[in-house]
Amino acid sequence: MNKKEFSNLTQSPVILDGATGSNLQKRGMPSGVCPEKWIVENREVLIGLQREYVEAGTDILYAPTFSANRIKLAEYGLENEIERLNKELVAISKEAAAGRALVAGDITMTGEQLAPMGPLEFEELIDIYKEQIGYLAEAGVDLLVIETMMSLQESRAALIAAKETCSLPVMVTMTFNEEGRTLYGTDPETAVVVLQNLGADAVGVNCSTGPDKMIAIVERMKKHAIVPIIAKPNAGIPSLDENGNTVYDMEPSEFVKNMKKIVEAGACIIGGCCGTTPEYIRALKDASEDMEPAPLNKSQGRVIASERKLLSFGLDSRFMIVGERINPTGKKKLQEELRNGEFNMVLDFAAEQEKCGAKILDINVGMNGIDEKQTMLQTIREVSSAVSLPLCIDSSHIEVVEAALRQYPGRALINSISLETEKFEKLIPIAKKYGAMFVLLPLSDKGLPKSLEEKMEIIHTILEAAIAHGMTKEDIVVDGLVATVGADKNAALDTLATIRYCRDTLGLATIIGLSNISFGLPDRSFVNSTFLTMAIKEGLTMAIANPSQEMLVKTAFAADLLMNKEEADISYINKITEMNSKEQETAASMETVQGKTVPVAENYETKI
Amino acid sequence: MNKKEFSNLTQSPVILDGATGSNLQKRGMPSGVCPEKWIVENREVLIGLQREYVEAGTDILYAPTFSANRIKLAEYGLENEIERLNKELVAISKEAAAGRALVAGDITMTGEQLAPMGPLEFEELIDIYKEQIGYLAEAGVDLLVIETMMSLQESRAALIAAKETCSLPVMVTMTFNEEGRTLYGTDPETAVVVLQNLGADAVGVNCSTGPDKMIAIVERMKKHAIVPIIAKPNAGIPSLDENGNTVYDMEPSEFVKNMKKIVEAGACIIGGCCGTTPEYIRALKDASEDMEPAPLNKSQGRVIASERKLLSFGLDSRFMIVGERINPTGKKKLQEELRNGEFNMVLDFAAEQEKCGAKILDINVGMNGIDEKQTMLQTIREVSSAVSLPLCIDSSHIEVVEAALRQYPGRALINSISLETEKFEKLIPIAKKYGAMFVLLPLSDKGLPKSLEEKMEIIHTILEAAIAHGMTKEDIVVDGLVATVGADKNAALDTLATIRYCRDTLGLATIIGLSNISFGLPDRSFVNSTFLTMAIKEGLTMAIANPSQEMLVKTAFAADLLMNKEEADISYINKITEMNSKEQETAASMETVQGKTVPVAENYETKI
Ligand SMILES: [Zn+2]
Ligand SMILES: [Zn+2]
Ligand SMILES: [Zn+2]
Structure with a gap:
């Protein structure tokens, strides 16, 4: 049969x-x-x-x-x-x-x-x-x-x-x-x-x-x-x-x-x-004889999962942060640990990001001097045993992505599939075989798209290929591809237009990496938070970010509240109350200067 | 003739x-x-x-x-x-x-x-x-x-x-x-x-x-x-x-x-x-015989002015703050001064708001126990002599507005004209006579509009009356009428839709008062700033706010930057540099705790 x-x-x-x-x-x-x-x-x-x-x-x-x-x-x-x-x-x-x-x-x-x-x-x-x-x-x-x-x-x-x-x-x-x-x-x-x-x-x-x-x-x-x-x-x-x-x-x-x-x-x-x-x-x-089975659902919705937890979201769902911190780029200490096969920082980052409200954890172990595939598999195993969040497999090597998907005991998100020939041809069948959702990165062999039109064309090409391979629109999250506003004055508007187009015209979920936008500018956290607000207004689904950034997180919760998303009002109040009571605890243990409490300034600029 | x-x-x-x-x-x-x-x-x-x-x-x-x-x-x-x-x-x-x-x-x-x-x-x-x-x-x-x-x-x-x-x-x-x-x-x-x-x-x-x-x-x-x-x-x-x-x-x-x-x-x-x-x-x-005069301009643009300074803006201009602080509501000390015919605080507020980048100053002296008309006239005179910003005449009494416009040696903005019968019938001719621009407040005798449709209808009715009196679309700034999101979950979306409709369909400038939106919520400054960002994205022209609020101001400059408005990049960098160097001055005079400098926390919640 x-x-x-x-x-x-x-x-x-x-x-x-x-x-x-x-x-x-x-x-x-x-x-x-x-x-x-x-x-x-x-x-x-x-x-x-x-x-x-x-x-x-x-x-x-x-x-x-x-x-x-x-x-x-x-x-x-x-x-x-x-x-x-x-x-x-x-x-x-x-x-x-x-x-x-x-x-x-x-x-x-x-x-x-x-x-x-x-x-x-x-x-x-x-x-x-x-x-x-x-x-x-x-x-x-x-x-x-x-x-x-x-x-x-x-x-x-x-x-x-x-x-x-x-x-x-x-x-x-x-x-x-x-x-x-x-x-x-x-x-x-x-x-x-x-x-x-x-x-x-x-x-x-x-x-x-x-x-x-x-x-x-x-x-x-x-x-x-x-x-x-x-x-x-x-x-x-x-x-x-x-x-x-x-x-x-x-x-x-x-x-x-x-x-x-x-x-x-x-x-x-x-x-x-x-x-x-x-x-x-x-x-x-x-x-x-009298039983009539319900028809099959046409769609499973947008879902990813760890072994123990499903994450289901729609185009109007509350905004989600994909925790970006498990990534050795620019982190000397983490690099050293990974080189030694240690996972203390990885586990700390995983737990901290889950506690701060990340809904997905990005796992990237790309660095020199290690066997990336083995390190990726072990990181997935360690992180999966410690937190129940679904993972986003982030590697520029096809074989690392494939090995990770094969072993990951859930439904992962792949970060990412572009129109770069080898990735495009190999990763779509791999995503389909292991049933992963994927981030569609609108890049091609020619590099960054030169115009909004070229970006849209790349999105269409990858989308059509995925559908030809039996995947659906709900299996795809488009990366809005954030450039640097300091170098390209239209960077933000282009990405916002991409988000709106994917959301309204194509019916696709979207993701952005935030920090690029503000490269080279002072007070980057304000630019990032403001950009995030606009993106959420245009329909953004998720962003790769550090969920410990107070301003970013509070802003995102406020944006959902203002957009009248489901239970966003209660969520805002609960989140702020929780975050501020943590601050109060910190304040309670602070120094007293000349009889006056001097709170430690919030560093909105941390770790962007 | x-x-x-x-x-x-x-x-x-x-x-x-x-x-x-x-x-x-x-x-x-x-x-x-x-x-x-x-x-x-x-x-x-x-x-x-x-x-x-x-x-x-x-x-x-x-x-x-x-x-x-x-x-x-x-x-x-x-x-x-x-x-x-x-x-x-x-x-x-x-x-x-x-x-x-x-x-x-x-x-x-x-x-x-x-x-x-x-x-x-x-x-x-x-x-x-x-x-x-x-x-x-x-x-x-x-x-x-x-x-x-x-x-x-x-x-x-x-x-x-x-x-x-x-x-x-x-x-x-x-x-x-x-x-x-x-x-x-x-x-x-x-x-x-x-x-x-x-x-x-x-x-x-x-x-x-x-x-x-x-x-x-x-x-x-x-x-x-x-x-x-x-x-x-x-x-x-x-x-x-x-x-x-x-x-x-x-x-x-x-x-x-x-x-x-x-x-x-x-x-x-x-x-x-x-x-x-x-x-x-x-x-x-x-x-x-050989001279051909240029044809008359059809439009003067959107312009208001003090005696010494013109403020010209378009629908795509950089966002502007109308300084809200000269208003005795909730300010005991200012009330006392005004009652005594003193203007020290008024002048301080005027100078401080101009320094912080307000483009217009709202003047409201409505309170009990004073002659509002005389106080308004004197306040206008005092403020006009101290700062060169154009003023926004803010009173709920028609005779106060008229007296102020008659005396004000510039082109003022009236805050506001609603569809409340008396105001509507008297203030439009007054605005026309004295050549003022006005804030169109979409309220009627029935109070707040019950729906977005009713709000739009009120806007149309007032707009048509103004045009019938010889005014133009460029003489009007529509108040987006911000409700409290804690009481009405659609409050933000309604206002944003109003802004977008006025901006794109009617070609009208818009203004909002920010602080209502977050009434009763914790960390209001995040809600206010986030809402402001969305409003700027939807095309907001100006907001009545306190320009000393660091987060709000930085957010607004970041929003303009991201929207690629004219010279917004340079403005962002200059503004942040200026604001942060002020902070540094403060920091330089700070206490040292156990050999470590402890900066004073920024209070993002001040004076909302
Ligand atoms: Zn059995
Ligand atoms: Zn194929
Ligand atoms: Zn002469």
Whole structure:
């Protein structure tokens, strides 16, 4: 099956199967054995169960290859049987399906943690998955399902492996607790956004809870999902019966009643997980005649994400600062630390910028004397572990950007893609492959555009190329390209016109780097803040800046307030109160001169 | 002759006469006599001279009533002959003209100075002139000429007297030194603007210099003149001959050569003053066949003026602050001073605001327990003597505004005219009569407009009424009417839309009062400065504010810089350098704490 056929399938509810393991146990599979081996040796038991699922109405059977990866099989000394086991297990399911249901190759976690918590490197894990997926594809599965995932990063590894191995459709489902977090803290929105941009053809939730508790999770996913949503809950809450067996408390009728609500909440690929049986699936199939899945969202909105936090914004959203401080340019001490592989300043900058209200952190480690790729990967890892803000990958080297995107466990913003030939040709496909948003920098091989018209032409060219590669306007943030007003008197007006044009005519978000504008002028902070105000008035979305600059931040909050943006009034008051109470604390510890308190002057000029 | 007929007259060069006094002396008038009395007693001498002028080509004869006002005549004990003298003198000129030339009733200064320098109150002087003008009108002069004026304020008194006595056309000419200043410091542009707005039908320069030195003065007048320009220079430079008589050094041919340049510079009513004779006028008339006066300017631009300084601005001019501090509201100490008739604080505020770069000073003395009209008049007098900035007359009482405009020796800005019935009906004619510019405040009897549409409607209604009264769009500055963003979330956006609409659609200048916007919010200076930036971006012309607010001023200069306004880059650098060097001076005298200089914090919140 190709991705297009899969997509057509989901126009009406798609019925998955129910539990496998618990039903096999009931039918004689002892505990402690390797399930894959046992099934191959007792193929009629699985064929019986799966035939019942097909009879009940299952459209897609999950082949029993769940743990048939090299790491899991090695626990039973079966790592060298991996090809045979995967192929035989798929063959068994195909026999059960007998052409009446599709068969999905099933993949899950290896049980080994990724570095730095565990021993497994990200690329190793991708290779583990590639091996299994290769055999599944050779065995002729119709699609792949990556399921019961507790880690977004391991889900990404499996998804990257799938995309780099075959062109089969891929479904990904994760498990969430009742608070809507995975074991590693990822929420449903973030999971959907990261996975669908990385190429998942359907995303959802399995196991986790009964269907009643799963409604809210599906609702949250639906807000940003542009792919079908999968819901495969357990048969209610588990408990142990008198025989020590796990039993679930929800009857098929109650299960189905809740599944209707799940479909109303946005799911269209539905089935059962632990505790469900062919009886549940038959009831679900019967009820599905009356279910009408909501149409797919046409747009996910403008979203980027870290592993644990989604940032969603529109053209009228409150202005955002992209923290610029993790950048060694002009910072001797930071350069020294990075050269020594130390990250204290990086982590301080990350924490300080998050505290000051930055919404995104720019990560730039470009300098001489280091392996930029390795330093970038380690910086991303360190920063991601310390703060939950999404990151902006800022490098002038294509291979550094690609490595960073491949490893970053979220949806990043790339800074930036210009019309410089090599970047343009290579980075757009890379952005698309890893599902990143990108900053469109209106530069070409000829350098800075000579006129506003040339700037607009470059913007159009890059925009069209991105759309031709399957990206959308919402994946792009245009850099207004700020020149120096001291050198070019029209610098500010040109950038403001660019912002207005992108915002109103093209419907594109915009970003600027502020400090260029005031180069060479006295009291640069006034020029920067004033320029920022004008840019916000013209529709600017975000700026790369130092969020510790008091005047800039207060000005930005005042600008949003005056623009009547959502909750900007409360935000202004809260922000000012917070900033000023910090000042008061400082003042309280100040020197007294001749009986009179002398506050330290605010340095509006810091660190621009 | 009515004003319209006069206006038609000036489509080709109008020839005036030449000198009277010096020629009468040559023809027998002894020095020391009262010229008016001597002429009446020797009428044939004048008739002879003026006939020669008519023969030479004079279109307008000046009746010899130059000094026939009550004060001058009293020097010869002839104050009770004023009616008879004026009427007989006019009759003599009419006889000389014999219908071949028009006769202008001639008026000049009384020789007594106005208060506070002299004993003469402004209204007394108006009455003096009214008396003479009344007799001139009764005697049947075709028009009036107020000439050889060294004081703009005395010229205003004569012009007001003329307008309140008859409807004859009035020409006004002043005398300037070679540097282009009158005795009291008025420059040619200011003279033209103040007098033409007060209703003069032609304005110009007489006596002063030879025609060569007068070219530059005419050029300066032409820039803002919307009425014909008069040039009546001397026959070059005076000196005494061996007999002790005053002689002039420029021959008729040279005189006429320069007069051609004067016409090219913009004059179209031309004649001669001291030292000229019928020979000069004949040469001038002959040459005038080839002279083509420039067409009248359709617009004077946006101009206001004090007695000594013109302020001209366009819709794209650099942003201006109207200094708001001369206003007793909330200022206990100023109230006390005004109650005691003291003006120390007023003068301090005036000087300080001028030093800080205010371009206009708002004068508001509204408070309880004083005679607002008298206090206003005295404040205007005091402030005008101390600083040269034009004033904005700010009172809620119509009679105070009228009294102020009548006395103010410049072209004032009225703050403000709304659609409140009484103000609307009375203040527009008053603004027109005294030639003031006004702030259009979009309020009505119903109070604040309930919507942007209502606001626009009020603006249109007042604008149309002003135009119906003969004013123009350039005489109006619309108040954007700033509400409080804390109470009305759209307050800023509404005002910004008003500014943009006035600027782009109506072509009107705009003004705002800043501080309302931030009422009740913390750190108001940030909200005010940010709002100001947006307003400047939308095309704001000026704001009423305290020019001592560092942040506001620096922001405004930065905004102009970013907007690429004329010379805004140099202005920004100069202003910041100037402001910061003042700070440095302060810093230099600061305390040292533990060996480290601790600067005093800038208080951005002062005095809002
Ligand atoms: Zn389960
Ligand atoms: Zn391509
Ligand atoms: Zn003269």
